[in-house]
Amino acid sequence: MAKTLGSFVSEISRYIGREGDTTAETVIKASVNTAVSLAASLFDLPAYRRLGEIDFDSGVDELLITTSNKVNDIIKVRNTTDKVEMGYVPLEIIDLIVPTSAIAVRWWSRDGDSLLVRPTPTKLITIEVRYTVFPDELTDPAAALPFEGYDDYVTSVATALVWAAFEEVDAATLWQKVSEVLAVPKAKLAQARKIIAGLPSLREEVKEGG
Numbered sequence: 434m435a436k437t438l439g440s441f442v443s444e445i446s447r448y449i450g451r452e453g454d455t456t457a458e459t460v461i462k463a464s465v466n467t468a469v470s471l472a473a474s475l476f477d478l479p480a481y482r483r484l485g486e487i488d489f490d491s492g493v494d495e496l497l498i499t500t501s502n503k504v505n506d507i508i509k510v511r512n513t514t515d516k517v518e519m520g521y522v523p524l525e526i527i528d529l530i531v532p533t534s535a536i537a538v539r540w541w542s543r544d545g546d547s548l549l550v551r552p553t554p555t556k557l558i559t560i561e562v563r564y565t566v567f568p569d570e571l572t573d574p575a576a577a578l579p580f581e582g583y584d585d586y587v588t589s590v591a592t593a594l595v596w597a598a599f600e601e602v603d604a605a606t607l608w609q610k611v612s613e614v615l616a617v618p619k620a621k622l623a624q625a626r627k628i629i630a631g632l633p634s635l636r637e638e639v640k641e642g643g
Contacts, residue, residue: 436584439574441465445592449599457595462571464594468587469578470567474505478580481505481568486513487548487560489538494553497546502566510541510548514558519550527551 436444442461443452451457473481487496498504510519515537522530527542531551538558540551550560568579578584 435578435581436587437575437577438462438465438571441588441591442574444588445595448592449595457599460595460598461591464591464598465587466570467594468590469571470505471590472583472586473568473580474565476583477565480580481565483562483564483566485562485564487562489550489554489558489560491554491556494551495544495547495549498548498562498564499546499566502569504543504546505565505567507541507543507548507562507564509563511561512538512550512558513561514556515539519560522551524549 442458442465445461445465446452446454446457449457472478483499483502485499487498489496498507507521510521511517512519517537517539519539519541522540522542524542524544527540527549528551531540536552538550538552538554538560541560542549542551548560548562550558571578578587
């Protein structure tokens with residue numbers, strides 16, 4: 434049976450010698466949730482794969498992919514109405530390079546949890562999207578890890594994040610410390626770094642808590 438959030442907090446608190454420290458508990462909870470997201474993303478756990486369809490009306494070119502989870506990665510997009518495999522274009526340049534003369538909707542980009550399609554549809558079309566989502570955040574101490582077999586991984590990564598936060602290292606050093614325990618293929622490291630990117634802000638919580 435997978436560990437609970439409360440078990441992770443107790444165990445890591447003992448590791449770092451901060452039992453009963455409320456600031457440490459806050460940082461540990463955030464680190465555990467980040468480690469859970471890393472495990473789900475980097476090991477491509479089947480429970481977080483999704484297949485959905487989005488209907489775009491004429492004149493509509495941006496819609497949410499889902500409202501139930503935060504989208505992690507978009508794997509494949511297909512215009513099922515016109516039977517077209519769609520190509521990805523970076524958000525920053527999609528309106529610069531998509532031909533205005535294009536007839537079929539065949540390009541896509543992403544803005545947060547929204548899917549953008551180009552050219553703007555001139556009829557109702559259905560877009561099929563294969564994507565992955567992040568796990569829901571663990572907030573209840575009794576809530577168990579949503580998958581089994583990764584307890585030690587989550588503990589190791591979360592502990593590294595906590596140590597880095599309390600040492601008040603810069604972002605580059607934080608990444609170096611955490612990447613040592615990620616144990617994932619080099620090709621996946623950029624994906625991991627993106628997930629971890631916001632963690633230096635944890636140091637603010639450390640400073641405020643004393």
